[in-house]
Amino acid sequence: MLYAQWERFRNRCIWSWEGCVHAWRHEPSLRQWLVANLISGALALWLPLSPAERAILLGGGIMVLAVEMLNSAIERAVDYTSKETHPLAKQAKDMASAAVAISAIAVGVMWLVVLLGLAAA
Numbered sequence: 728m729l730y731a732q733w734e735r736f737r738n739r740c741i742w743s744w745e746g747c748v749h750a751w752r753h754e755p756s757l758r759q760w761l762v763a764n765l766i767s768g769a770l771a772l773w774l775p776l777s778p779a780e781r782a783i784l785l786g787g788g789i790m791v792l793a794v795e796m797l798n799s800a801i802e803r804a805v806d807y808t809s810k811e812t813h814p815l816a817k818q819a820k821d822m823a824s825a826a827v828a829i830s831a832i833a834v835g836v837m838w839l840v841v842l843l844g845l846a847a848a
Contacts (some may be wrong), residue, residue, distance in 0.1 A: 771785055
């Protein structure tokens with residue numbers, strides 16, 4: 728029982744890592760978001776923030792990366808289904824892209840709230 732659970736966990740880690748490597752190699756948007764996260768993360772660690780503020784900002788950046796990966800997965804699934812242009816395929820891809828934009832806006836709002844809180848302090 729324990730061995731089977733370990734194997735399931737191990738396989739999930741391997742598959743997740745393979746997904747990350749593939750995305751890094753083939754998704755320029757993911758690399759751009761990662762650079763933005765490195766800059767944002769460095770700033771969050773450098774500024775005089777509370778641990779909770781740092782956690783929110785760093786977690787938000789990681790959330791954007793996760794949503795970008797989901798966006799790429801949706802694009803791949805749609806492209807696998809058909810290479811033909813179809814309104815529903817376009818809508819699916821556009822909505823997935825919008826999810827990335829909304830998550831990035833959410834992180835921007837987090838930064839504004841934290842920075843305005845610093846200014847008021």
